[in-house]
Amino acid sequence: MSQPFSIAIHGGAGTILKQQMSAELKASILHDLEASVRAGHQVLISGGDALDAVVAAVKVLEDSPNFNAGKGSVMTNKEIIEMDASVMHGKEGAAGAIAAVRHIKNPIELARDVMKKSNHVLLIGEGAEEFAFKNGYSYTEQDYFYTDRRYEQLQSMKEKGLFALSESKYPDDNKYGTVGAVALDQQGNLAAATSTGGVTNKQYGRVGDSSIIGAGTVAENGNVAVSTTGMGEFFIRKMVAGDVAARMRYLKEDVHIASETVIQGELKSMGGEGGLIAIDSAGDIHFAMNSSGMYRASIDVDGQISVKIYADE
Ligand code: ASP
Numbered sequence: 001m002s003q004p005f006s007i008a009i010h011g012g013a014g015t016i017l018k019q020q021m022s023a024e025l026k027a028s029i030l031h032d033l034e035a036s037v038r039a040g041h042q043v044l045i046s047g048g049d050a051l052d053a054v055v056a057a058v059k060v061l062e063d064s065p066n067f068n069a070g071k072g073s074v075m076t077n078k079e080i081i082e083m084d085a086s087v088m089h090g091k092e093g094a095a096g097a098i099a100a101v102r103h104i105k106n107p108i109e110l111a112r113d114v115m116k117k118s119n120h121v122l123l124i125g126e127g128a129e130e131f132a133f134k135n136g137y138s139y140t141e142q143d144y145f146y147t148d149r150r151y152e153q154l155q156s157m158k159e160k161g162l163f164a165l166s167e168s169k170y171p172d173d174n175k176y177g178t179v180g181a182v183a184l185d186q187q188g189n190l191a192a193a194t195s196t197g198g199v200t201n202k203q204y205g206r207v208g209d210s211s212i213i214g215a216g217t218v219a220e221n222g223n224v225a226v227s228t229t230g231m232g233e234f235f236i237r238k239m240v241a242g243d244v245a246a247r248m249r250y251l252k253e254d255v256h257i258a259s260e261t262v263i264q265g266e267l268k269s270m271g272g273e274g275g276l277i278a279i280d281s282a283g284d285i286h287f288a289m290n291s292s293g294m295y296r297a298s299i300d301v302d303g304q305i306s307v308k309i310y311a312d313e
Pocket of ligand 1: 176209230233
């Protein structure tokens with residue numbers, strides 16, 4: 001029997017209001033989640049690398065306006081869009097990340113190229129973009145990322161003097177819309193990828209956990225791959241993805257116990273709302289959340305697909 005392979009993705013966790021979710025929006029979100037997990041799974045079926053699978057899956061979500069990554073990213077206090085992303089490959093612990101980029105259509109590809117083509121792990125702002133353009137990326141105008149919905153959200157947050165989450169007319173405005181993927185490939189490699197526009201009304205220049213290896217993204221062959229979503233200021237301080245990996249490595253907890261312990265433990269008590277997806281070296285998948293929902297999907301080692309939104313599903 002060949003090595004098992006599987007993949008899981010997320011499109012953000014948080015409060016998602018059922019009563020406000022129109023059938024049309026729900027169908028569109030479920031469609032995108034399925035397209036994403038299938039795109040990644042296709043790479044795995046054809047024997048591709050876990051890293052290529054997670055990048056392919058995340059790219060589908062970055063290209064959809066339904067999620068807070070790539071097109072549809074939330075806005076900073078300066079009414080501009082700045083995006084963060086990271087990837088990690090479990091084989092040699094190689095990683096790449098970018099932060100606060102403004103003109104890159106698919107930040108996840110740039111994170112992968114920082115890993116593959118630079119001597120560094122994390123590039124930010126102008127330097128990251130210069131690296132991108134030297135490597136053949138085209139300049140994408142801010143207009144491409146703009147959506148009316150995110151502009152309205154920003155105005156509502158500014159009025160309330162808040163940052164991060166807002167209450168407004170959309171069913172998932174109380175949700176962090178970051179996207180991510182984790183996969184195990186037929187060679188036994190684990191990989192993780194995370195991409196985001198951050199949080200609404202953030203100070204421009206702010207960087208969240210999605211760029212931070214060990215907080216938002218981690219992959220270790222023989223152990224686990226993790227991608228997180230939630231309020232980055234908490235996820236960075238609790239080193240969430242790395243903590244799941246450490247619990248499994250040192251305490252020998254399984255992926256389910258380790259993920260739940262981290263998400264429902266101190267992170268939650270200190271106010272860190274959100275969730276994570278994790279996949280272990282046998283392809284077992286776990287979705288953890290301390291919020292009412294998390295957009296998510298998976299295709300397990302038996303090829304069974306699952307696409308869900310609410311925590312009680
Ligand atoms: N974790 C992201 C951040 O703080 C937000 C999200 O998950 O949507 O930038």
